[in-house]
Each structure stands twice: as structure tokens, then as C-alpha cells.
Amino acid sequence: MAHPSRLTQRELQLTSDAESPRTPGTVRPGGRTARTRAAVRDAVLTGLVEHGYPGLTVEYVAEHSGVHKTTLYRRWGGVEGLVADALDLAGEDTWTPPDTGSLHGDLTALAREVLDTFTDPATAAAPSAFIAAAFQSDRAAVALRAFYDERFGRCAPLVERAVARGEVPAGTDARAVARAVSAPLYFRLFVTREPLDEAATGQAVTAALAAARAGAYAVAEPEEPVTDGPASDGPRATPPS
Template sequence: MQPDPSPSPASGRPPVGRGAKVRAAVHAATLAELVDRGYAELTVEHVAQRAGVHKTTVYRRWKDRESLITDALAEHMAMDIPVPDTGAIETDLRALARSLVQTFTSPTGQALLAAMFTDAARLPEIAAARRQVFDDRLARAEPVVARAVSRGELPRDTDPGEVLKTLAAPIYLRLLVTGDPVDEATADRAALVTLAAARAGACGRSLPPAATP
């Protein structure tokens, strides 16, 4: 098999090689293009030039722009996110919420949100990647809640997934709906509200009975 042609001289970059290095370079270039150009103007040609590879190298691994973006999104969001273990559920929840805020208020995080929730979100591949991304984040963080239950900090019936969704909900509301500022104070408030709800049994696998008047 003949080697791929070198990237165009305008890119100013040498070939990056094959295998994992190529995949990492193309993923990084895809995310950078999302930040700089947005989904609508992202092209395989621009990604290839930015990554320092020929476009045939990209097409050999990804059949089209959509599959490339889907793979880059899933890979980026499935990276080892910090899963805190501070010894207390209050500080663990705060750390998780702050990490979420930090991720999605960065330029790359903003581009990811735009790709997952605007025009690109209508594509089945992007919708599936979004589901995969959030399922993965939940699965990685659930041990934080499980440890709190085992320490007796939360009721035994606590559903880790419900706790984490309750934690994320006010952050995503601001990011995607209201446009209100999102900062560490937002994260800390979300953690406090979630902790109160979980301790009251509102995040259990079955809701507590409603109080009678």
C-alpha cells in the first residue's frame, strides 16, 4: 500500500503517522474546527489540513463528516473525567458539579453543546452519541453516590442515577435554556440542593409517600 500523500504545504505540518496518533490528531482537529467554525462550516478537508493528514486518511477511517464528529464527541466526553473521592458526599457532589461547569463553559465544551443540541442534533448519529456520552458520564460517577450510601450518608434506597441527574439539571437548564451565568456558585448551589433532596429520600428508587394535609 502506498503511503498517504503529504498534507498540503499550506498546513505547514509534517505527516503525523498512523494508528492511534492519527486518530488522536484528527479528533483534536475536529474539536478545534467545531470551536472555530461551528458545525455548519466544518468539513473533512479542513479537519484533515488541521490534523496534518491527507483527507483520504480521514475517509479511510470515517465514512463522512457526521461519523467523524460523532466519534470525536464520544471520545472527548468519555475521557477520564475526575471522579472525586473526598470521603464526604457533600464535597464529592460539589467537585462533580464544578467539573461539569468547567467542562461546558470552556470553548470546546460550548462547541460540543452546540453540536449535540443544535442543527447537528437532528442527525440520528449525533443523537445516539449524545445518549452514549451522558450514559457514560453517569456510569463513571455513580460510585460516588454508592460510596455515600455505604457510609450511611444517604438513604439505602438512593438511586445514584437520580442523584446525578438532579445535580446536573440546574446546570444544563442555564447552559441550554435560560442562558443565565454558569459558574462555581451555580455548581455549589446545585450540589447543596441535590444533597438536601437525596437526604430527604427524593432521589430514591421509589418516591416517599406524599404527606397528607
């Protein structure tokens, strides 16, 4: 996956030796199970893109995957389980953060991936559909949060390199930096519905970089407890001379 936001049909495809669904009673990696899961996932993705979460049904997934709806209900429980598992599959890739030689370059590359994804209708449809589903399904929202948390966690080497170069303070939170550069872009895309362009991505990078350099995303160390010595029970009597 090129960027935490980029969920494409190509990236969601599994090989026949992928692991089985993480659902009790379906532990059988590879072979038929993996092919079934891949077919179901592809049908879920297609349905989300074509009809959105409200229009996605188990019957649609059964028809387009070739898997009987009884099996779908038994193994995934329903539409929410199907969407959550599709997001889980999206996390099974080898994406790594960019390494351009500077934090500015790395953050620019991350922002550029958001721009490239959402300005191309072919690649914007899938992630947009998953994000929309998270607004309508609690289970999809949990799966989406886990997906992004894992993606942002992969940005740790990006920040570690920046710390080693002296670009940001030690203890800078990689997840916070990744969120900072992405958040303004997602706000424009999904809240204000403004166009996303090079100027917007450049502004997001500049703001995130300045905040990171200033220590805004440094993890605070726990404060040492303040002690004033033994507690006093009140004024002490003056000892006799």
C-alpha cells in the same frame, strides 16, 4: 477527565498506543492508526471551536490533519462520523468522581468542575462546541448521550459511599444524582444563558442533596403481584344438607 462536562484539548489527546477507530475495517490498534485518529480528532476539535458544527467540513479536517479526504470519507463516513468518534475518544480517560468524605462535598466538587470549565473561555470552547453539534446532528446527539451516560455511571462509587455512611437510602441511582446536580447548571448555560456563579452551584448542590436524602432518586423495586385467590366463576350453589 475532571468532570462529565469537561472536554478539553489536553484530555482528548491520545498516545501512540491508543486503540483504533471503532469502525469496521479499521481494527489495527496502536502505531500509525492511532496517530492518524489522534490527528483527525484534533482537527475536528479545532474546527468545532473555530467554526462550529455548521462550518466544519471534511475538507477542513483533511487540511488540518494531513489525512486525505478520501480516507476520511472511507473510515468515518463524513462530518457526523468524525464528531461522533471524537466524542468516543473523549470517553477513553481515567476520570473518577471526587471523594471528599461526604456526599455534600462530593456534589460540591462536581458542581465546581462545571463552574470552572465554563467560566474559563479556554476550557469552555470544546464542550460547548460538542453540545451545540448535538443539537444539529442526530449522530452527534447519540454519541453525546452515550458519553454522558458513561460519565454519570462512573459516579456509582460516590453514591455507594454515601449509602454506606447513611447519607442517602439504599438503591439511590447514582446517574440520577449526578444529573440532578449538573442539570440546573447546564440549563443556565445553554437554555437561559444566565451567568454561572458560586451561588448557582451552591443552590444546585443543596437541591440535589435534599432530594437524594429524601429518597427521590431511589430505584423503585418492582411491586409484588396482588392475588385474591382463585378466580371465581360466580356464586356457588349451596350444597345440599
